[in-house]
Amino acid sequence: xxxxxxxxxxxxxxxxxxxxxxxxxxxxxxxxxxxxxxxxxxxxxxxxxxxxxxxxxxxxxxxxxxxxxxxxxxxxxxxxxxxxxxxxxxxxxxxxxxxxxxxxxxxxxxxxxxxxxxxxxxxxxxxxxxxxxxxxxxxxxxxxxxxxxxxxxxxxxxxxxxxxxxxxxxxxxxxxxxxxxxxxxxxxxxxxxxxxxxxxxxxxxxxxxxxxxx
Numbered sequence: 001x002x003x004x005x006x007x008x009x010x011x012x013x014x015x016x017x018x019x020x021x022x023x024x025x026x027x028x029x030x031x032x033x034x035x036x037x038x039x040x041x042x043x044x045x046x047x048x049x050x051x052x053x054x055x056x057x058x059x060x061x062x063x064x065x066x067x068x069x070x071x072x073x074x075x076x077x078x079x080x081x082x083x084x085x086x087x088x089x090x091x092x093x094x095x096x097x098x099x100x101x102x103x104x105x106x107x108x109x110x111x112x113x114x115x116x117x118x119x120x121x122x123x124x125x126x127x128x129x130x131x132x133x134x135x136x137x138x139x140x141x142x143x144x145x146x147x148x149x150x151x152x153x154x155x156x157x158x159x160x161x162x163x164x165x166x167x168x169x170x171x172x173x174x175x176x177x178x179x180x181x182x183x184x185x186x187x188x189x190x191x192x193x194x195x196x197x198x199x200x201x202x203x204x205x206x207x208x209x210x211x212x213x214x
Contacts (some may be wrong), residue, residue: 001174001175001179001180001181001182002023002024002052002159002180002181002182003021003022003023003181003182003183003184003189004022004023004024004025004026004052004053004055004161004181004182004183004184005022005024005025005026005183005184005185005186005189006025006026006027006031006163006165006183006184006185007025007027007031007185007186008027008031008032008034008035008037008042008046009031009034009035009186010042010045010046010049012186013025013046013049013050014049015186016186016189017049017050019189021189022050022052023052023053023181024050024052024053024054024055024181024183025046025050025052025053025054025055026054026055026083026105026127026161026163026183027042027043027046027054027055027056027057027083028057028083028107029057029059039056040072040073040076043056043073043076043077043080044076044077047076047077047079047080050079051079052079053079053081053103053105053124053125054077054079054080054081055080055081055082055083055105055107055125056073056074056076056080056081056082056083057083057084057107058070058073058082058083058084058085061085061087061089062089063089063090063092063093063096066084066089066090066093067093067096067097070082070084070093070097070102070104071102074097074102081103081104081105081124081125082097082102082103082104082105083104083105083106083107083127084097084104084105084106084107085106085107085108086106086107086108086109086110086114086115086118086126090106090118091106091117091118091121094106094118094121094122094123095121095122097122098121098122098123099122103124103125104118104122104123104124104125105123105124105125105126105127105161106118106123106125106126106127107127107129107163108127108129109126109127109128109129109143109147110128110129110132110133110143111143112143112146112147112150114126115128115147115150115151115158115160116150116156118158119151119156119157119158120156122158123158124158124159125158125159125161125181126147126158126159126160126161127161127162127163127183128140128143128144128147128160128161128162128163129163129164130143130144130162130163130164130165130170130174131163131164131165131166131170132164133164134166140164140170141170141173141174141177144160144162144173144174144177144178144179145177145178147160148160148177148178148179152178159180159181160178160179160180160181161179161180161181161182161183162174162179162181162182162183163183165182165183165184165185165188166184166188167188167191168188168191168192170182170184170188171184171188171192
């Protein structure tokens with residue numbers, strides 16, 4: 001399973017990149033707004049750090065405007081993936097971009113039929129939001145499993161990108177369910193390497209060594 005970081009904070013991206021495990025980046029208007037920086041400027045900065053896919057989300061909601069905005073975003077760097085909403089207009093834009101060889105990430109996916117449709121339209125990535133489904137009393141992991149089964153049944157090449165990942169157990173469950181990619185905040189990436197028994201073991205080893213050798 002590939003690992004993306006879900007942020008527009010350059011320091012976090014550099015830190016995750018330095019771990020040697022980062023495969024890509026996802027951004028959205030909310031994350032960019034937190035940084036208070038020009039969107040194109042920050043995307044260019046991110047692409048200078050990360051060579052893998054960098055998802056850049058459009059603000060537009062109609063197909064024509066999505067196409068214009070998406071082309072502008074794609075021109076920033078060759079590894080930009082245009083991020084579109086899983087709507088009818090987004091579907092049209094996805095097909096148009098796919099025909100032009102421009103990769104797309106279909107975001108805000110909440111049901112398997114949306115994922116099926118965007119795969120037929122040639123999406124590079126589909127982003128089911130598991131945490132937001134959990135928030136309304138559904139099991140977001142069921143959506144990952146269902147999409148995985150649909151894609152495997154028919155050989156679709158679209159990658160399943162688990163989004164709205166809230167904690168490290170989400171990451172584990174995504175890997176077990178067969179997600180191709182998971183994107184998460186920097187804290188969740190850090191938490192993957194934390195366990196109290198690891199800390200206790202280090203303390204014990206150091207204490208034993210000091211006791212024996214001073």
